[in-house]
Amino acid sequence: MTSSGHAAGRDQETDRAHAVPREDADGPPPWVALCGTPVAVVQGSWAGRRGLGSGDPCPDCRRLAPG
Numbered sequence: 236m237t238s239s240g241h242a243a244g245r246d247q248e249t250d251r252a253h254a255v256p257r258e259d260a261d262g263p264p265p266w267v268a269l270c271g272t273p274v275a276v277v278q279g280s281w282a283g284r285r286g287l288g289s290g291d292p293c294p295d296c297r298r299l300a301p302g
């Protein structure tokens with residue numbers, strides 16, 4: 236199982252980045268992150284600067300999708 240299959244989602248209320256399964260992100264909203272948080276925006280890869288590389292990646296999503 237690879238960890239590259241996640242997109243970076245963003246919770247609009249907190250600006251925290253969350254991991255969204257790629258197959259979900261390719262479909263229509265609403266999207267729900269691995270930790271169960273609804274996200275309003277999906278942008279880029281979870282492994283990139285919009286996700287783990289951002290200023291505030293979700294610790295639960297980071298545990299569930301380490302990279």
Ligand SMILES: [Zn+2]
Pocket residue numbers: 252253254268269270271272293294295296297
């Ligand atoms: Zn999360």
